Amino acid sequence: MNKSDLVNLLEGLLVPDLLELNSATFVKTIESKCQEVYDKIDTFENINAHLQATTKYYFSDPETSEWRYLICNIYILQKIGEIVEDPNKDELISIKEIKQIKMTIVLLVKLGIYSKLQPKLPFKIAKTFTETNDIFYEYNILKCTCLAFSNFLKNQTLRVIILSESLAAILAGLYQIAHCPLSKNHNFTPDIYEKLLQEKEKARSLIQKLRKGIYPAIYIKETMKLNQKNTPVWFQKAVSQMLTSIMLSEDGVENIAVAILDGTNNDKAQTWIALDVIYRIISSCKNQLDFRENICQQVVNLINKTSEESLIFERLFITCAKNFYVDNQEISKDMFIRSVMINLLRFTIKDYNFETEDYTNTIKKSIRILHGIFVEKTAESPSLPIEILKPVLEVIFRIYSVTLNSVFKSTHNEAKEILIKYITENGEEDNVIFDSFLFGICHKQQILPFRKDLVLEIGRQDIEIKTSKHAVLISATVNSEILFKLLENDTKLLVRFFRYLLKVLVNREKYFKKSSDALLNLESEIMNEYFERSLAVFNNLSILAEDTKIQKEIIKSPSEIIDFIKNVFDRTIETNMHKTTVFESDGFQAMFTVTMILNALIANYSKISLQMFKVLIVPLETIKMYTKHDELKDLIEKILFKIEKNHKASTKINIEETKSELDVILEDICDPLLPVRGHGLMALKKLVERRDVSIMEKKQYILTIFQQNLKNEDSFIYLNAVDGLAAMANIFSDTVINNLCEEFLDFTRTGDDGHEVRIKIGEVLVRITKCLGDMAPKYKAVLLNAFLAGTKDEDHLVRASSLSNLGEICRVLGFKLGSVVTEASSGAIEC
Numbered sequence: 001m002n003k004s005d006l007v008n009l010l011e012g013l014l015v016p017d018l019l020e021l022n023s024a025t026f027v028k029t030i031e032s033k034c035q036e037v038y039d040k041i042d043t044f045e046n047i048n049a050h051l052q053a054t055t056k057y058y059f060s061d062p063e064t065s066e067w068r069y070l071i072c073n074i075y076i077l078q079k080i081g082e083i084v085e086d087p088n089k090d091e092l093i094s095i096k097e098i099k100q101i102k103m104t105i106v107l108l109v110k111l112g113i114y115s116k117l118q119p120k121l122p123f124k125i126a127k128t129f130t131e132t133n134d135i136f137y138e139y140n141i142l143k144c145t146c147l148a149f150s151n152f153l154k155n156q157t158l159r160v161i162i163l164s165e166s167l168a169a170i171l172a173g174l175y176q177i178a179h180c181p182l183s184k185n186h187n188f189t190p191d192i193y194e195k196l197l198q199e200k201e202k203a204r205s206l207i208q209k210l211r212k213g214i215y216p217a218i219y220i221k222e223t224m225k226l227n228q229k230n231t232p233v234w235f236q237k238a239v240s241q242m243l244t245s246i247m248l249s250e251d252g253v254e255n256i257a258v259a260i261l262d263g264t265n266n267d268k269a270q271t272w273i274a275l276d277v278i279y280r281i282i283s284s285c286k287n288q289l290d291f292r293e294n295i296c297q298q299v300v301n302l303i304n305k306t307s308e309e310s311l312i313f314e315r316l317f318i319t320c321a322k323n324f325y326v327d328n329q330e331i332s333k334d335m336f337i338r339s340v341m342i343n344l345l346r347f348t349i350k351d352y353n354f355e356t357e358d359y360t361n362t363i364k365k366s367i368r369i370l371h372g373i374f375v376e377k378t379a380e381s382p383s384l385p386i387e388i389l390k391p392v393l394e395v396i397f398r399i400y401s402v403t404l405n406s407v408f409k410s411t412h413n414e415a416k417e418i419l420i421k422y423i424t425e426n427g428e429e430d431n432v433i434f435d436s437f438l439f440g441i442c443h444k445q446q447i448l449p450f451r452k453d454l455v456l457e458i459g460r461q462d463i464e465i466k467t468s469k470h471a472v473l474i475s476a477t478v479n480s481e482i483l484f485k486l487l488e489n490d491t492k493l494l495v496r497f498f499r500y501l502l503k504v505l506v507n508r509e510k511y512f513k514k515s516s517d518a519l520l521n522l523e524s525e526i527m528n529e530y531f532e533r534s535l536a537v538f539n540n541l542s543i544l545a546e547d548t549k550i551q552k553e554i555i556k557s558p559s560e561i562i563d564f565i566k567n568v569f570d571r572t573i574e575t576n577m578h579k580t581t582v583f584e585s586d587g588f589q590a591m592f593t594v595t596m597i598l599n600a601l602i603a604n605y606s607k608i609s610l611q612m613f614k615v616l617i618v619p620l621e622t623i624k625m626y627t628k629h630d631e632l633k634d635l636i637e638k639i640l641f642k643i644e645k646n647h648k649a650s651t652k653i654n655i656e657e658t659k660s661e662l663d664v665i666l667e668d669i670c671d672p673l674l675p676v677r678g679h680g681l682m683a684l685k686k687l688v689e690r691r692d693v694s695i696m697e698k699k700q701y702i703l704t705i706f707q708q709n710l711k712n713e714d715s716f717i718y719l720n721a722v723d724g725l726a727a728m729a730n731i732f733s734d735t736v737i738n739n740l741c742e743e744f745l746d747f748t749r750t751g752d753d754g755h756e757v758r759i760k761i762g763e764v765l766v767r768i769t770k771c772l773g774d775m776a777p778k779y780k781a782v783l784l785n786a787f788l789a790g791t792k793d794e795d796h797l798v799r800a801s802s803l804s805n806l807g808e809i810c811r812v813l814g815f816k817l818g819s820v821v822t823e824a825s826s827g828a829i830e831c
Helices: 003-013 023-040 044-050 065-085 095-112 137-151 157-181 190-212 218-225 233-248 253-260 270-285 291-305 312-327 331-346 360-376 386-402 409-427 427-441 476-487 491-506 522-526 531-547 550-557 559-574 586-601 610-626 632-646 663-667 674-689 693-697 700-711 715-727 733-745 754-790 796-812 820-830
Strands: 454-460 463-467
Touching: 003 023, 003 065, 003 095, 023 044, 023 065, 023 137, 044 065, 065 137, 065 157, 065 700, 095 157, 137 157, 137 190, 157 190, 157 218, 157 233, 157 463, 190 233, 218 233, 218 253, 218 693, 233 253, 233 331, 253 270, 253 291, 253 312, 291 331, 291 733, 312 331, 312 360, 331 360, 331 386, 360 386, 386 409, 386 427, 386 454, 386 476, 409 427, 409 476, 409 491, 409 522, 409 559, 427 476, 476 531, 476 820, 491 531, 491 550, 491 586, 491 610, 522 820, 531 550, 531 674, 531 715, 559 586, 559 610, 559 700, 559 733, 586 610, 586 632, 586 674, 586 700, 663 674, 663 693, 674 693, 674 700, 674 715, 693 700, 700 715, 715 733, 715 754, 733 754, 754 796
Parallel strands: none
Antiparallel strands: 454 463
């Protein structure tokens, strides 16, 4: 018979209402159907003999109608499979024929497996089709059906249909045969007992063959359908042991994860449920001897198979890290958290070599996973204590810094949220955190320092890690700008930063040590550490003191700030610092700055009660009486007048309503008080950087202001003018570069900080040149001349700085120096 005829026979054998028939009707119906098969194909005896590979295991009554019906269907299915797989016959199964075959397989599964399973097993159908006293009858039907279907799986055509319709049923039947305990109430003959044991072993062997021969995700998914509640203990144990065995095998965790996650698609709720199930399966193996080295390590390895398009394995990793932290902190920290943190800890390990690998994806992945573990939270999955990340905080801060305004926005935002959460939840550690971020000061057993010989830079599409032969120090000014950017949207954190800066200001011995000539650290000198720190602290204090949001927050609880200011004034009086005529001394400068901050705090708030500030009247009057500094005396008079008179809001004029921001800044620049003028120049520079409309309308006027202040003898004013000119470089490139090069060449300033100021100008010139990009070669001659002259300066620090800057300029120019290359080389050698 051909394939189509055989399919028609299957259709004729089909009993659609199988489960609704009683035993007598069932027998009558299937006997007539089987007779049609015998008439058209062959006798039952010949069919039975043809299926000897299956029927030899049957040792019950072969004359039962149910057995004959089962054998007829199995025989026809096998014949169809043989015809379709025959290379000499070009026959394919149509969609209609596949549908018919599926219907037959479903019916045979119900008849030969589901109805023959033990009570409480999955899929059990409580239906008896054949009344018999033979205790082995149902066992034999189940066994032979499972064997026949297992053989069908060797046929590629039938395999596809069976796998989709009945694999779980076959496994359930095989598990019963292999693991169901033999009843002690039956007196089995030795031959039968031995036969049953051999068949148990064969069933176990078949289960293992199916495991090896079927795609893991399909096999696991079908096996997990068997893992149901209220099933017998022996069955649960057998299925559990199989899943554990799969888990312990190579790629076992991945295969189980793929199987469980299949079908969740983009449904987040379903995905979270699936991930929790996977975790519970993994956790159930924790008593295995090699649980850490095998299963946990498999989960860790999965994150290397994660792509940015599909982060599901990362989610599994995060789920395991969080849940194990609740169940077993040691496993969570040692196996999961540490495996990610080590990627960042390498930036603190001196001997680790980054040159052999592209670390961009590692950085992105590490920050993404740490964000998932320590920041993201749900009711079912809270975030872990962020204090665990303390050792790598400075590394995360550097990553946040370098990714600012880059293509790595996600990494930048994730790093920001990690840092913000840590700072928010660890208010008592402000000194440790801000010391590290702002000044690179790392306390013992606290935040680990970022390696001094590494530089992170953004390339076209990657994060570049460059190694330097010399120590690389990032100035406090740059760090303060990044830190300010980090905290700018959280007023409470800015207030904490403000209080920290006040403490820094008066703790000069710790934060503002000047370099010793006896122990000269060239890199530290070149970076102008002392000057940079002072400028960064004063700049940020000035900005924060005049921020209305900060003022409002401070006014809610001003006692701490007032007590701090009073202690500074009392200490000043105790040490007679208010009587000094050495106005450049650190102690006097700290006291003057605190006084200026106090003025800013009380000047712009008309609605607050100034009663709490009256405790400062006595020390202020004492300082005013003895100080020889006219500007300080005038400033204190203003403060005392405001405190003592306690003006109401109605008597004050709101300057912001009558004058533009630029007008207010220009007034500050003309103020007699030096700190106010300096702050005015800083504020003007920020307006320029923002490309404010008022600036663009008066750009020539603003340029003149910065140029005029280049003549000021005070270093603070002078350097703010230099920074202001640098901000205008994109508008007046020719003028700015020529002016600054002239200042660098014709430097006539005197004083202890003369070389530091000149070095600062050089750094500004390099910064401008980098910003110019393709326009830089236009100014090659004037820049190279300036720095070549600097390499011959009498001051060794200026020479060293000029040499460093010369190298940077050459790099920006792409080393296209032309005829100047000889002079540059000789200058470097002489230096």
